[in-house]
Amino acid sequence: MLEAKVALCLRLAQDAREQAGPQQAATLARLQDELEQLRGASRPVVRVAPADALLEIDPDGFLIGWNHGAEQMFGYSELEALGQHILFLYPEDDAEASVLELHFKQGDVATDVRRRKKSGMVTWLRMHRHVIHDQAGKACGMAVRLSAMSEPLSDVDKVRLHARIIEDSEQAVLITDAEERIVSINSSFSRITGYSPAEAIGRTPDLLRSGVHDPDFRAKVRAAMRGHGSWRGEIIGKRKNGELFPQDVTISVVRDEYGEISHVFSLFSDISVHKDAEARMQRMANYDSLTGLPNRCLLNQLVDQGLAEAKRQGTHGALMVIDISRIGSISDTLGHEVGDQLVIAIGQLFRGSLRDADILARVDNSKFVVALLHIEKREHAANVAQKLLNLLEAPINIDAHALHVGASIGITVYxxxxxxxxxxxxxxxxxxxxxxxxxxxxFLFYREDMNRRAKEHLRLESEMRLALGDKELELHYQPKVSLASGRIVGAEALLRWKHPMRGMVSPGLFIPVAEETSLILELGTWVLDEACRQIRNWEDRGLDMPAIAVNLSARQFDEQLPARIAAVLERYQVRPDQIMLEITESLLMRGADKVIDIMNQLVAMGLSLALDDFGTGYSSLAYLKKFPISTLKIDRSFVIGLPFEENDCAIARAIVTMAQQLRQEIVAEGVETAEQMRFLRELGCDQLQGYLFSPAVPAAEFEVMLGDGKRLRLGEAVV
Incomplete structure (x- = not known):
């Protein structure tokens, strides 16, 4: 209809241009009437209730429209109101800074206002405003509707309204009486917990108790239920189906006219979704989205904790930054999906090679960080770095691609x-x-001296592996001499390394390196095998061989040890009584029951056990009584001060006395002087081992000693 009106006006305007005189005047008059009708049609239609006042004002605030509802509401007739400024309806004490009806930029809004009637009475009204626009879209006025405010609710209506609000609330509502019996719940309670009103009313709130909170926590909740102030917090509840769920709970009380608690009400919401979202946000904030490893934010927190612990405990640690090469070029060539899968695979390789306590984080596209929060020696960081580099030597298969990468590692130690x-x-x-x-x-350490030590450490490890295959290792035998007869009654097989370039390498250098790697297992196997081979050789040549002692590392002491030793004895046809196994005190601390079981198996095979370096570790009568040990070896550190150092004398005397009580044989290590020998003999020590009689010698020299019947002259020196 509006389009037809516009078309008619356009046609009348065209006709008027072609006419003149009275005919033109008549056409223009009709055009004016049509335009007035069109203007009225463009005004918004505002629906009003019978008692609503409808006003129209121009852009300056003067009234140009006043309906019958406005006459009834304010008492002014249309004739009295039209042409007045809207301010004539404002009360005199109105402190408003501006005329609300002229706020054209705010658009269509509703608000509560105070307005004055003709009688002078001021009343609260609800005002709705609507901006009027002309054909060009420019604001040309304001349509205002004023409605009387509703009457206050009656007490009955309030009760009904509050009941409806409680029932329709998204929060669960639980109301108990003074005896803590549930008297009312709402529909959200049933929806969240699964309990219907029939199942919940008459019971106590304990039907939701999960059992995960400690007594102190429950005491705080019960204090709120007894009126000691409102309480709000998170509680783990239990649904009817047994599922646990987190809830945000508020607990308050209702008191009667005497101030006594008549009811307790709890409002709670199921916040499982919020907790899940919080956990996801926490993970996004702390973990790398591609690999699932800690990111730099979490890494910083964990390292700070580790450093605080190191300060308290005086421990060592290391940080390693690992920069993987070729990630960028592989992604550019084969696509980012392949590059991402490669990064994931590298992260999995690294994680699988580290201890659970070690931290692996991804901090950049091609950068990982390893935090070793506890290492025994600084050189251990170099071992880990080399192990990670070794992992990258083999190609990594992603889809149909065998990808090669390298890495640079920077290490700093604290x-x-x-x-x-x-x-x-x-x-x-x-x-x-x-x-x-x-x-x-x-890899490189931040400090040059650490680089040198680490490189030397790795070089020794590498050369030892070659030495095993190149026959650079040999056994020397240090005789054990009876302090009763002076005869050789045994020997300790000691590993020696004859390096082709550096000559004899001190065991103090290479044994600790072997202990830190799997090399100690290979060396231990070689020593036992070589000792048995040599015994077989001597036996075949008619020598009457005493027992040869072989040192065992704690890392060799596992459930397969008895079987391995039995296989070597069988291979060389060596009797078990010809081998003595020497262990250290540190081994006794590793799961006593398991160690005792292995020891009993070894003794049952006919082997004897000696406790080496006694007194330097975890010496304890309890251990000596529990373990099937036949020989105690007094460490050289307690022998060197004999017989002049009072403390050394007291310790040696105590060890000998204790061993005698336990019926164990006593061997003193590192005996170098006749005075030491005489003192130990007088104490009742059974055997000595040391330079007083002989250092460790090659197999051929030991064979000559045995053949010649070399003896120690007990009252003098070496024969």
Whole structure:
């Protein structure tokens, strides 16, 4: 209809241009009437209730429209109101800074206002405003509707309204009486917990008790239920189906006219969804989205905790920044999906090779960080770094691609390099940048002296592996001499390394390195095999062989040890009584029941056990009574001061007395002087071992000693 009106007006305007005189005047008059009708049609239609006042004002605030409802509401007739400014309806004490009806920019809004009637009475009204626009879209006025405010609710209506609000609330409502019996619940309670009104009313809130909270927590909740102030917090509840769920709970009380608690009401919401979302946000904030490893934020927190622990305990640790090479070029060539899968695979390789307590984080596209929060020696960080580099030597298969990558590793250790995380990370970054200048994958410590020690450590390990295959290792035998007869009654097989370039390498250098790696297992196997082979050789040549003692590392002591030893004895046809196994005190601390079982198996095979370096570790009568040990060896550190150092004399005397009570044989190590020998003999020591009689010698020299019947002259010196 509006389009037809517009078309008619356009046609009348065209006709008027072509006419003149009275005919033109008549056409223009009709055009004016049509335009007036069109203007009225463009005004918004505002629906009003019978008692509503409808006003229209121009842009300056003067009234140009006043309906019958306005006459009834304010008492002014249309003739009295039209042409007046809207302010004539404002009360005199109105402190409003501006005329609300002229706020054209706010658009269509509703608000409560105070307005004055003709009688002078001021009343509250609900005002709705609607901006009127002309054909050009410009604001040309305001349509205002004023409605009388509703009457206050009656007490009955309030009760009904409050009941409806409680019933329709999204929060669960639980109301109990003074005896803590449930008297009312709402529909949300049933929806969240699964309990219907018939199942809940008459019972106590304990039907929701999960059992996960401690007594102190429950005491706080019960205090609120007894009126000691409102309480709000999180409680783990239990649904009817047994499922546990987190809830946000508010507990308050209702008191009667005497101030006594008549009811307790609890409002709670199921916040499982919020908790899940919170956990997801926490994970997003702390973990790398691609690999699932900790990100830099979480890494910083964990390292700070580790450094605080190191300060308290005086322990050592290390940080390693690992920069993987070729990630970018592989992603550019084969696509980012392949690059992402490669990063994931590298993360899994690294994680699988580290201890559970070690931290692995991804901090950049091609950068990982390893935090070793506890290491026994600084060189251990180099072992870990080399192990990670070794993992990357083999190709990594992603889809149909065999991908090769390398890495540069920068290492910083604490407390030597500091105990502040930012400085340690900066040092590791400096080291990795320097390591990256090398063509090959490598690692570097931040400090040069650490580099030298670590490289020497790894070089020894590498050369020892070659030594095993190149027959550079040999056994020397240090005789054990009876302090009763002076005769050789046994020997200890000691490993020696004859390096082709450096000559004899001290066991003090290479044995600790072997202990830190799997090499000690290979060396231990070789020593036992070589000792049995040599015994068989001597036996075949008619020598009457005493028992040969072989040292066992704690790492060799596992459930397969008896079977391995039995296999070697069988291979060389060596009797068990010809082998003595020497163990250290540290072994006795590793799961006593398991160790005792293995020891009993060894003794049952006919082997004898000696406790080496006694007194330097976890010496305890309880251990000596429990373990089937036949020989105690007094450590050389207690022998060196004999017979002049009072403390050494007291310790030696106590060890000998204790061993005699336990019917164990006593061997003193490191005996170098006749005075030491005489003192130990007088104490009742059974055997000695040391330079007084002989150092450890090659097999051929030991064979000559046995053949010649070399003896120790007990009252003098070496024969």
């Amino acid at each position: 407390p030597e390099d500091g105990l502040e995380a930012p400085a340690l990370f900066r040092f590791a970054d400096v080291a990795v940048a320097k390591a990256g200048q090398s063509i090959e994958s490598t």
